[in-house]
Amino acid sequence: MQLQDLLYGVTIKELVGKTDREINALNFDSRKVGKDDVFFAISGTVTDGHQFIEQTIAQGATVIICENLPEVHDFTITYIKVDNTAAALGIMAGHYFGNPSVDLKLIGITGTNGKTTIATLLFKLFKDLGYKTGLISTVENYIHDTVIAATHTTPNPIALNQLLKDMVDAGCDYCFMEVSSHAVSQHRIEGLTFSGGVFSNLTHDHLDFHKTFDSYLKAKKAFFDMLPKTAFALTNIDDKNGNVMLQNTKAHKKTYALKQLADFKAKIIENGFSGLHLDIDNEDVYFKLIGSFNAYNLLAVYGTAILLEQDRLKVLTSLSRLTGAEGRFDYIVSENKVIGIVDYAHTPDAVQNVLGTIADIRKGTEQVITVLGCGGDRDKTKRPIMAQVACDWSDKVILTSDNPRTEDPQTIITDMEAGVSPTNKRKTLSILDRREAIKTACHLAQHGDIILIAGKGHEKYQEINGVRNHFDDKEILLEQLNPNS
Numbered sequence: 341m342q343l344q345d346l347l348y349g350v351t352i353k354e355l356v357g358k359t360d361r362e363i364n365a366l367n368f369d370s371r372k373v374g375k376d377d378v379f380f381a382i383s384g385t386v387t388d389g390h391q392f393i394e395q396t397i398a399q400g401a402t403v404i405i406c407e408n409l410p411e412v413h414d415f416t417i418t419y420i421k422v423d424n425t426a427a428a429l430g431i432m433a434g435h436y437f438g439n440p441s442v443d444l445k446l447i448g449i450t451g452t453n454g455k456t457t458i459a460t461l462l463f464k465l466f467k468d469l470g471y472k473t474g475l476i477s478t479v480e481n482y483i484h485d486t487v488i489a490a491t492h493t494t495p496n497p498i499a500l501n502q503l504l505k506d507m508v509d510a511g512c513d514y515c516f517m518e519v520s521s522h523a524v525s526q527h528r529i530e531g532l533t534f535s536g537g538v539f540s541n542l543t544h545d546h547l548d549f550h551k552t553f554d555s556y557l558k559a560k561k562a563f564f565d566m567l568p569k570t571a572f573a574l575t576n577i578d579d580k581n582g583n584v585m586l587q588n589t590k591a592h593k594k595t596y597a598l599k600q601l602a603d604f605k606a607k608i609i610e611n612g613f614s615g616l617h618l619d620i621d622n623e624d625v626y627f628k629l630i631g632s633f634n635a636y637n638l639l640a641v642y643g644t645a646i647l648l649e650q651d652r653l654k655v656l657t658s659l660s661r662l663t664g665a666e667g668r669f670d671y672i673v674s675e676n677k678v679i680g681i682v683d684y685a686h687t688p689d690a691v692q693n694v695l696g697t698i699a700d701i702r703k704g705t706e707q708v709i710t711v712l713g714c715g716g717d718r719d720k721t722k723r724p725i726m727a728q729v730a731c732d733w734s735d736k737v738i739l740t741s742d743n744p745r746t747e748d749p750q751t752i753i754t755d756m757e758a759g760v761s762p763t764n765k766r767k768t769l770s771i772l773d774r775r776e777a778i779k780t781a782c783h784l785a786q787h788g789d790i791i792l793i794a795g796k797g798h799e800k801y802q803e804i805n806g807v808r809n810h811f812d813d814k815e816i817l818l819e820q821l822n823p824n825s
């Protein structure tokens with residue numbers, strides 16, 4: 341492939357060397373660079389890729405894309421100076437893989453909570469409607485029936501365009517993908533052509549990375565700003581930032597809401613452990629998903645399907661049969677009628693929503709026991725708030741470890757404890773070992789009680805100092821609640 345064929349749409353500030361040269365692969369990690377590769381020097385959160393330029397040339401790189409040209413040039417090499425290397429990578433990765441996002445209908449879902457649920461439901465729905473479909477999500481990626489492990493919610497531009505190309509080659513008509521705020525800020529979606537964008541909600545998360553709520557909001561909005569005018573932009577206007585997403589978009593503006601007039605509306609008729617009963621666009625429908633927040637997710641899915649010109653009755657019939665994503669309000673009932681719920685709630689808002697849902701559907705006499713931890717190397721400001729919310733909405737709370745990553749797990753628990761008010765202190769226990777914490781919750785639970793294990797959902801590991809050990813909340817819960825089955 342010729343370098344010059346990859347440069348369309350890239351704003352070049354300075355060029356040293358020729359562009360009519362054959363290149364091999366694109367790479368942003370010096371450790372993977374080989375002969376005739378293009379190396380993208382990206383300034384990241386930990387290191388600056390520019391320091392590896394010389395090393396990659398020694399490994400065989402012939403093209404360097406960077407924001408600062410090195411002082412000494414090697415005249416056999418092509419150097420291209422750009423404003424933003426990560427953005428150039430997005431555009432060039434698209435060209436390298438033949439711009440696959442143009443050849444299928446790509447729908448992006450963004451927001452703090454609900455992305456995986458909405459994307460997964462859309463994937464299942466469109467498969468059920470008979471389409472070849474792809475999914476890019478936190479839990480796993482799919483090329484129709486083939487599962488591909490996920491490392492990020494939104495992969496890097498090379499992995500992302502490779503996945504989309506594989507979907508196009510497999511004949512996929514649609515791809516539903518989560519768009520994380522990190523991905524927008526780091527230009528992982530640069531150069532993609534979306535047919536639609538969906539916004540779920542915006543609450544407290546990732547302030548370690550984005551620093552302020554305003555810049556987090558702007559990252560989400562930037563996704564809607566890049567949609568073409570042929571696309572639709574579907575937003576939740578019950579969320580106070582829902583309208584902000586539409587402010588500068590060129591796409592067709594569409595809204596959904598439970599509490600006010602909108603293009604797509606629903607009303608909760610009943611919300612119980614057996615599912616949701618909704619009036620959705622004047623049709624009475626039962627769904628298997630539990631919790632009022634899932635009424636929003638279902639409505640977002642319904643709205644998207646209608647905007648993609650699907651038959652509304654077929655959509656509702658299929659949706660009513662679907663189950664949600666793994667580890668999202670995933671529950672089992674023991675012989676002793678203890679209800680154990682595994683949920684991926686890892687933000688204050690999500691913890692409140694899931695406990696609020698439990699409060700809505702519980703009978704009132706049973707105890708709610710919550711087991712909760714917070715991830716290491718992630719937003720520290722959410723820790724005390726999550727602990728306080730858990731205490732406000734539960735009868736007992738066991739504070740424990742989530743993925744400590746490189747942090748001391750006890751320090752994380754201490755950060756959480758700081759949010760527990762003196763009156764709530766008597767309800768809490770701190771148990772460092774998550775397995776022990778879950779076991780204790782199961783021992784404390786009596787007939788009819790409800791246990792919520794929050795934070796890790798589908799995750800099958802616990803990450804401690806860079807090592808991922810097998811760990812599965814649901815497996816432990818099953819082991820403890822049904823020891824003989």
Ligand SMILES: CC(=O)N[C@H]1[C@@H](OP(=O)(O)OP(=O)(O)OC[C@H]2O[C@@H](n3ccc(=O)[nH]c3=O)[C@H](O)[C@@H]2O)O[C@H](CO)[C@@H](O)[C@@H]1O[C@H](C)C(=O)N[C@@H](C)C(=O)N[C@H](CCC(=O)O)C(=O)O
Nearest residue numbers: 368369370382384385386387389392492493494496520522
């Ligand atoms: C904070 C963050 O998002 N980091 C991502 C980022 O890495 P970084 O900016 O820290 O990179 P860096 O280590 O500073 O290195 C800078 C550059 O030098 C290069 N380098 C580095 C070392 C070397 O020896 N040689 C070399 O060339 C790196 O490849 C990189 O291009 O770019 C990397 C490559 O794309 C990502 O793998 C990495 O994700 C890390 C692992 C991560 O944990 N990300 C999480 C926070 C994340 O992205 N999460 C969101 C979901 C969040 C949500 O909504 O819940 C997601 O989309 O998954």
Ligand SMILES: Nc1ncnc2c1ncn2[C@@H]1O[C@H](COP(=O)(O)OP(=O)(O)OP(=O)(O)O)[C@@H](O)[C@H]1O
Nearest residue numbers: 452453454455456457478633668683684685690693
């Ligand atoms: N629409 C919603 N509003 C509020 N909370 C929600 C909503 N949907 C799901 N949740 C809660 O948030 C948790 C995460 O849901 P989900 O995985 O669908 O979100 P996500 O946006 O993909 O999260 P992540 O950014 O971590 O990938 C769920 O386990 C549930 O507790």
Ligand SMILES: N[C@H](CCC[C@H](N)C(=O)O)C(=O)O
Nearest residue numbers: 686714715718742743795796
């Ligand atoms: N995508 C989120 C997941 C958080 C899940 C929680 N279990 C944790 O490890 O903090 C993140 O990377 O921040």
Ligand SMILES: [Mg+2]
Nearest residue numbers: 455456478493
């Ligand atoms: Mg997700």
